[in-house]
Amino acid sequence: RKEVEQDPGPFNVPEGATVAFNCTYSNSASQSFFWYRQDCRKEPKLLMSVYSSGNEDGRFTAQLNRASQYISLLIRDSKLSDSATYLCVVREFTTDKLIFGTGTLLAVQP
Amino acid sequence: SAVISQKPSRDICQRGTSLTIQCQVDSQVTMMFWYRQQPGQSLTLIATANQGSEATYESGFVIDKFPISRPNLTFSTLTVSNMSPEDSSIYLCSVEDLMGRRTDTQYFGPGTRLTVL
Numbered sequence: 001r002k003e004v005e006q007d008p009g010p011f012n013v014p015e016g017a018t019v020a021f022n023c024t025y026s027n028s029a030s031q032s033f034f035w036y037r038q039d040c041r042k043e044p045k046l047l048m049s050v051y052s053s054g055n056e057d058g059r060f061t062a063q064l065n066r067a068s069q070y071i072s073l074l075i076r077d078s079k080l081s082d083s084a085t086y087l088c089v090v091r092e093f094t095t096d097k098l099i100f101g102t103g104t105l106l107a108v109q110p
Numbered sequence: 111s112a113v114i115s116q117k118p119s120r121d122i123c124q125r126g127t128s129l130t131i132q133c134q135v136d137s138q139v140t141m142m143f144w145y146r147q148q149p150g151q152s153l154t155l156i157a158t159a160n161q162g163s164e165a166t167y168e169s170g171f172v173i174d175k176f177p178i179s180r181p182n183l184t185f186s187t188l189t190v191s192n193m194s195p196e197d198s199s200i201y202l203c204s205v206e207d208l209m210g211r212r213t214d215t216q217y218f219g220p221g222t223r224l225t226v227l
Contacts, residue, residue, distance in 0.1 A: 047216065098216060
């Protein structure tokens, strides 16, 4: 089983739609969680950290479910500019390293 | 966050040759890392670049193939040695913990796109 698993997509959604991505992680001791965004041929950039209580940043909401070991990202009112690959990232507890999922591709259509 | 630059941004190389990639940060950082992202794949950590000492390599990566230098707190190099087409990838440096300030996660350079013929 991969340490961090994501549905690769692609998710094709119309502008204005709400879309949600899930990510599961295998190490229950993992402590820090993040969503990164990677545009085509660009480097990954931090979108948001994921806190235990859940957190929101504008149209983006991230949630953590420790019992089920999954993380979610909800995007409301999708924009064309949201089209990108969204990487789920988990910080390993014992080594402190970041473990990256393979990413979920989102394509927002006009 | 820090401003990170990498050189070269891209290169096409012949097999058997070596390429050195530079990573420069505009502020001192505690931690610097080198990752590889192969086509259609996610990021894989190659090694942690330690200032003033040998890099710490991940399983599957060795110093002879990927020698790393980190002479100071703002600069590191990664060399891809004796290249083969399988080394074609994007190589990214990242940083964590700007000196005096703990960062929650890592920030990435723009990457070096390497094609080996």
